[in-house]
Amino acid sequence: MQAHTDDLTTFFNLINSLSALIAELNVHQENARKKGLELYNLGSFRASEPYLTIAASAGDRPAQYALAEVLRRRQGSITEEAKKWYRLAAAQEDVYALLRLGDKESLDKARELLPPRIEQGDGEAMLQMYELTKEITWLKKSANTRFPEALYILALQYDRDRSLVPEGHNPTDVIDLLLERAAHVNFPLAMNWYTNRQKVTTFPSLRREWLEKTAALNDLYGVLKYGFALGHGESGGDPEYGYKKNYPLSYALVWLVVNSAPEYQLHNSAALFLDDLGKAMNPQEIALALKVAQTWKATHPPLSENRLTYHGV
Structure with missing residues (x-):
């Protein structure tokens, strides 16, 4: 036992x-x-x-x-x-x-999967149907659901080919509206583009507001642009956004990009900027900036390029 x-x-x-x-x-x-x-x-x-x-x-x-x-x-x-x-x-x-595989069996499977989701009003499924068929009607339907990627991609298509814009509409106004809608649901690619549209650039305070919103989402490009803007202007004025210099925050943001994204296409530019900025700061200011960087990292989502899931990449 x-x-x-x-x-x-x-x-x-x-x-x-x-x-x-x-x-x-x-x-x-x-x-x-x-x-x-x-x-x-x-x-x-x-x-x-x-x-x-x-x-x-x-x-x-x-x-x-x-x-x-x-x-x-x-x-x-x-x-x-x-x-x-x-x-x-x-x-x-x-x-x-399935779309990447692109063979007949895979594309037929995609055609089988999408209709039930489309019937339920799934904007992403409509965008996927556009990627499958290249029929712009599906892209417009997806954008009408306010699916952010579709709003942005439709703006891209209108910007590349103005003849696609519905007759009787001003292309600039239509693109602005699409980007504004995507920006208001925190889609960083649209926010970055919208920030540079004339509708926004003519109002410096509004432009700064959109840049700061994009950076707060920890969008890689938005963080870097915000860091660059805060570090320019020895006499106090950033020529693009009108920020007064803030070297500790500028150093913190650019440092995060340099140390987090070595494969980023703007990494070299960011590293050079950081080096020049460091030469204009004393050791105490740099130490403060590094603390600011760690606080920012702890209180924001992970840094991201926020690329499109499929389109054009």
Whole structure:
């Protein structure tokens, strides 16, 4: 009887150990997923790859799509390795992965998946139908639901080809309206563009307000623009936005970009600016700026490029 009890104890201890190990693995996978997607959204594709691989291998669909995108970008085309991850994401009904695969079977599957969602008024599904068919009617329908990416992409299309703007409408006004709607639901790409439209630039205080809103979302470009603006103007006036100089906050914001996004296309410009700014500050001011940077990081969402999910990337 004692031997039987000992065997049961050993068995249950083994089960507990396995459960603890599985829980530990799940935490590891979730941490890898979170880190990988943060780096991917930041545009740090090389750095994101090992983390995304862990999460994608565990079956996480967003990680699978993101990893395939990293591989596609790295090679400049859809390789067999990228296809493997697109297929795994597509098997979980990821429409963007189906679109990337682009073969008849995949596109037919996308056509099958989208109508039920469209019937429910899903703006993203309408945008995906546009990407599938390239019929601008679907893009307009998606924009009419106020889906942010669709509003922004429709503005892009109108800006590239003014003949697409409905007859009797002023293209500038239509583009402004689309961007304004997307900006008001905190879509950073639209906010950055809207900030530079004449409708906004003629009112410096309004322009500053939109820049600060974009930076508060921790949009990479918005943070850098805000940092640049605060660090310009030795005599007190930033020529573009009209800010008075604030070197500690400027240093903090640019430092965050330089130290968080080494693969960012404006990284070199940011690093040079930071170096010049540091030469104009004393050690105490720099120490204060680094504390400000850490506070900003702790109180804002992760830095992100906020790229479009599929269109044009």
